[in-house]
Amino acid sequence: MAFGQYEDESTALFFTDHPDESFSGWMAELCPKDPYYGSKPDWKPLLAQTFEQLNVYDEMILYYLLFTINSTLSINSHNTYSEMNDLMKKYSFLQLSHLHEITCLDDEQKEKLRDFFFFFYLYAHPVNEETLHACSFHTQHLIHTRTSIPLEDYFATYYDFYTTHRDNYVEQIVISAEEIQACKTLTLELLHAVEGRSPKLLLPSVKGLEPVIQLINDVDGMLKLYKDDPVAFCQIIRDLLTDVMRDVAFETNAGANTNTDNTANANTETIRVVAEGTSDNSRSYREYCLTVLLQNYASYILFFDFNDIRVFINAFQDTPKECRFIISKMFTDTIFLQKMIRQQKIDLNKYPEVTQFFNEEAKQGYL
Known part of the structure; x- marks a missing residue:
């Protein structure tokens, strides 16, 4: 398989021998009949012989779950809404792979965060209400709650069925039996990451971002640094913030010159490249790392004590422009803080030192 882009710049994992077929989309023609549409269903699930407790409603939910897990390797950038959902889903996926190795949190804290991240992993897909609440963790295994079927067992059986009976579905299945088994292997790897049964995923380090990447890849190290020396922790963010805000300023200036003559455009681009000394991808990666660290x-500090936001404000309030940028970014890049504030019944009116740094988007979302 190899990654490729659609015309709208969304990205998916495609089969090299079938360039029009994607890892998440190859099974679209195999979608079960909708039991909610039309008369009362009078058929049995495809895998009823293996899973006798399964009904057609469960089958539909499990299909959605399989598609959701496979789409982890797709990037959807249709609009601002889909971009935020994509960010939240992939962030949650990354953190689910980290939780089992964290030692600074106790089991109860890790379970609360696991439920929080798994909720958003599904919610940001998005899935319907039934699918959102269809699964639960049993130790480090996800099960379909109503039937107690482990997702790993169901998905493996699903792939094996279509591998064995592929010749009966030649109108619906383009890929080979070998490729179906490759999908099975990849799906189960993704599932194990969500369940915390595989080595944690790591962001690749690049020159100049080593301290930031280290904190992202080592949550224990981040929590220890914040506890022992919050000033040093905030300084790492401040250093990264300086680069990100410079990137934003150059992008804004470049955009302001789009209607000037070709010479001006060329000069703007030359200035931007020389000043940055790096590529668009590097700038994007810097901003992504800032987003993840925030x-x-x-997720790991304010989730357990929202009052710690005051420590953060104290560290940045001497530079109001930077503080406004970083606080607004933390509150608006995702809706994680919205969920936390509602769950914990936090009154933001009691935090004027925070809300004074909200931009218009943050004010609309929280005040």
């Missing part, structure tokens, strides 16, 4: 601060 969401880690929200």
